[in-house]
Amino acid sequence: MPFFVPVGRRLSAALGLCLALLCLPAFAIDAAPADADPAPIALDARRATISLDGRSQQLLDPTGALGIDDIAAGPPGLNWRLRGAGERTVLSGQTALWLRFDVLMRDTQAHWELELARSGTDAITMYYRDAQGQWRVQRAGDRLAVSDWANPDRYPVFSLDVRPDETVRYWVRVEHARVPFSGVFQLHDHNTLREQRIHQQFVLGAYFGMALLLTVVALANMAVFRDAAFATYAIYISLLGLSMAASLGVGGQFLWPNLVRWNQEAEFVLLPLMGLVGLMFVRQVAQPRRIGRTLDRLCLALAAAWLIGIVWDQSLPSALSLQALSALGTLSMLTIAAMLGLAWRSGETWIRWFAVSMVPVLLASTLPVLRNFNLLSSNFLSQYGIVIAASIEAPLLFYALLMRSRIQHETQARAHALERTEPLTGLTHRPHFLLRLHDSLVRAQRYGHHSALLLVHLHNHAEIAARHGREVADRALVIAASQLRAVARDVDTAARLDDDSFALLIEGPVKPDQVLHTATSLLANGLRLSPRLPAGTTLRLRVVAALLPDADSELAQDAAAHLEWMRQGMLTLSEEPRKAILRLNF
Structure with a gap:
C-alpha cells in the first residue's frame, strides 16, 4: 500500500474532519425548561458586559399574531423557557420568537444598551414600559433601512x-425566516460597546x-501581463469583500444604508x-481539462446550477431554495478540493502555492453552509471566519x-525573442543583425564618426564535431557566443551568421586601438581551457x-555588401594559417 495518499483525497478528508468538528455543538445544545423566572440582571460598575444566556426566557409564537399587550398580559398556556447558550431556533412561516428579561439598574452613571451580536x-x-406606564418601542433589522434603526449600527x-x-x-x-436564528444577546455599557466597535471597525x-x-x-496586472486570471481574481476578491460587507453589517451601515430591499437580499x-x-x-487557474473533461464539465454544470439557483431563490424565496443553494455550495467546495488536489500532483511550485492559499477560505466557507443546515450557531468563528481566512489567503x-x-511571461518573451535571436546561442540572428548594421552605418555617416565590425570564425568547429560529436561542437558554439557577449557593451550587437561564424558590431565613436584590443581579447579567451569542453580542447x-x-x-549603407566584404577578408585570412587577426582598413 503506498505511503502517500493522493492530495485530493487528503484535502477532502481534511474538509470532512472540519465539518465533523464544527457539527459537534449541534449535539451538545439542550435547553432545559425553566421552573421559575430568572432573577433580575443587576447592572452596576463591576461588569461592563453581561450575556443574556441563562438570564432570559424565550417563547415561540407559531402564528406571529401575539402583540406586546398579549405577551405582557401573560395569559395561561404561554410556554416560557430559559434561553441557553448557543440556542438555534427555526422560525418557519409566520413564527416569531419572543424573549423577556428583567433589569435592575444600579449604575445610573452609565448608559446601558442591548446588542444582538449578529447581522x-x-x-x-x-418593548418596555416607561415610568408613566407607556410602551416604548425600538426597532431594527433588515426590513428597515439602517438609517431608520433606533441606533444605526x-x-x-x-x-x-x-x-x-x-x-x-x-x-x-x-x-x-429561512435561516435558523441564533445569536448572542448582550448588555453593554455605552462606552464599552463604542470601544468594542472602534476595534472591530x-x-x-x-x-x-x-x-x-x-x-x-x-x-x-491584468493590463500589464494580459492575463485573464487576474481579471477573474479581481471579480472574485470584489465579490468576497462585498459578501463580507453584507454579512457583517458593514454594507447596510455604510454602503447602502437606505436600500431596504437590497439590504434584505444582499447576503443571499x-x-x-x-x-x-x-x-x-479555480477552474481557470487549475485547468482541470488538461487532466480530463469530467471535472471540467462538472464545473460548468455547477456554474449553470448556481445561476438557476440564484434566480430561483430571488424569484420564489423559501427554505428549500436556500438549502438548494447550500447544497450547491457543498458540491462546489468538494469540486474545488478535487481540482486543487489534481493540480497539486502536477508538481509545479506556483500551483502548489495556489492550492495552499485556497484552503483557508475553502474551509471557512463551510461555516455558512453549516449555519443554513442548522448545524452551527452564530458565534465569532461563524461571523469572522471567512474574513480571517481571506486575510490569510x-x-x-x-x-x-x-x-x-x-x-x-518568460515563456512568451522567449518565444518572441526567437523572432530576432537564434535558439542555440541566444545571439541576434542574421536578418535582424543586418537591420542593426544598416542603422549603425546611417548614424556613422550622419554624425561623422566610425563604428566597427568584427567577423569571428570558429576555425576548429568542424574538427571538434568530428572528434567529440555534435553535442560538444554545439557546446563550443555556445561558449564562443558567451565570450562574444563578454567583450560587447550594452550598445553593441553580437550575432551568429552561420554554422561557425559570428559578428560583433561595435557602435561608434570607436578608435582603432579599441577594436584591436577587442579582437585580441576574443582570441585570448578562446584559447583558455574550459571545464565544459573535453580536456585539451x-x-x-x-x-x-x-x-x-x-x-x-x-x-555606402548596404549592410549585406559590408558582410560580404568581411567574408572575403576571412577567406584571405584562412590562407595565412599563422595569422589570427586581419585588419581591413586600419
Missing part, C-alpha cells in the same frame, strides 16, 4: 431605560482596504455569486498568481576587423 436578522423589536442595538433601583422588564420580538477597515488594493493591483445574492466566481476562478494567492504570470578563433564606414569604399 442579517429580518426584524427585531424591543452594524448590529441591532437598543437603549435601556435609566430607572435607579427599579426592576424593568423588557420584551424582544424576533422575526427571521479598525480590523474590518484593514481587511476591506486590503481587498480594494488587491482588486486595483489585480486589474493593473453576493455569497452565491462569490461561490460561483470562486469555482470558475490574499498574500499567498497573489504571490501564486504573480509566479504563474512571470513563468508565462580550446577555441581557435579567426577575426576580421574593419572600421565603418570605409572612406575608400563604395558600399
Whole structure:
C-alpha cells in the first residue's frame, strides 16, 4: 500500500474532519425548561458586559399574531423557557420568537444598551414600559433601512431605560425566516460597546482596504501581463469583500444604508455569486481539462446550477431554495478540493502555492453552509471566519498568481525573442543583425564618426564535431557566443551568421586601438581551457576587423555588401594559417 495518499483525497478528508468538528455543538445544545423566572440582571460598575444566556426566557409564537399587550398580559398556556447558550431556533412561516428579561439598574452613571451580536436578522423589536406606564418601542433589522434603526449600527442595538433601583422588564420580538436564528444577546455599557466597535471597525477597515488594493493591483496586472486570471481574481476578491460587507453589517451601515430591499437580499445574492466566481476562478487557474473533461464539465454544470439557483431563490424565496443553494455550495467546495488536489500532483511550485492559499477560505466557507443546515450557531468563528481566512489567503494567492504570470511571461518573451535571436546561442540572428548594421552605418555617416565590425570564425568547429560529436561542437558554439557577449557593451550587437561564424558590431565613436584590443581579447579567451569542453580542447578563433564606414569604399549603407566584404577578408585570412587577426582598413 503506498505511503502517500493522493492530495485530493487528503484535502477532502481534511474538509470532512472540519465539518465533523464544527457539527459537534449541534449535539451538545439542550435547553432545559425553566421552573421559575430568572432573577433580575443587576447592572452596576463591576461588569461592563453581561450575556443574556441563562438570564432570559424565550417563547415561540407559531402564528406571529401575539402583540406586546398579549405577551405582557401573560395569559395561561404561554410556554416560557430559559434561553441557553448557543440556542438555534427555526422560525418557519409566520413564527416569531419572543424573549423577556428583567433589569435592575444600579449604575445610573452609565448608559446601558442591548446588542444582538449578529447581522442579517429580518426584524427585531424591543418593548418596555416607561415610568408613566407607556410602551416604548425600538426597532431594527433588515426590513428597515439602517438609517431608520433606533441606533444605526452594524448590529441591532437598543437603549435601556435609566430607572435607579427599579426592576424593568423588557420584551424582544424576533422575526427571521429561512435561516435558523441564533445569536448572542448582550448588555453593554455605552462606552464599552463604542470601544468594542472602534476595534472591530479598525480590523474590518484593514481587511476591506486590503481587498480594494488587491482588486486595483489585480486589474493593473491584468493590463500589464494580459492575463485573464487576474481579471477573474479581481471579480472574485470584489465579490468576497462585498459578501463580507453584507454579512457583517458593514454594507447596510455604510454602503447602502437606505436600500431596504437590497439590504434584505444582499447576503443571499453576493455569497452565491462569490461561490460561483470562486469555482470558475479555480477552474481557470487549475485547468482541470488538461487532466480530463469530467471535472471540467462538472464545473460548468455547477456554474449553470448556481445561476438557476440564484434566480430561483430571488424569484420564489423559501427554505428549500436556500438549502438548494447550500447544497450547491457543498458540491462546489468538494469540486474545488478535487481540482486543487489534481493540480497539486502536477508538481509545479506556483500551483502548489495556489492550492495552499485556497484552503483557508475553502474551509471557512463551510461555516455558512453549516449555519443554513442548522448545524452551527452564530458565534465569532461563524461571523469572522471567512474574513480571517481571506486575510490569510490574499498574500499567498497573489504571490501564486504573480509566479504563474512571470513563468508565462518568460515563456512568451522567449518565444518572441526567437523572432530576432537564434535558439542555440541566444545571439541576434542574421536578418535582424543586418537591420542593426544598416542603422549603425546611417548614424556613422550622419554624425561623422566610425563604428566597427568584427567577423569571428570558429576555425576548429568542424574538427571538434568530428572528434567529440555534435553535442560538444554545439557546446563550443555556445561558449564562443558567451565570450562574444563578454567583450560587447550594452550598445553593441553580437550575432551568429552561420554554422561557425559570428559578428560583433561595435557602435561608434570607436578608435582603432579599441577594436584591436577587442579582437585580441576574443582570441585570448578562446584559447583558455574550459571545464565544459573535453580536456585539451580550446577555441581557435579567426577575426576580421574593419572600421565603418570605409572612406575608400563604395558600399555606402548596404549592410549585406559590408558582410560580404568581411567574408572575403576571412577567406584571405584562412590562407595565412599563422595569422589570427586581419585588419581591413586600419
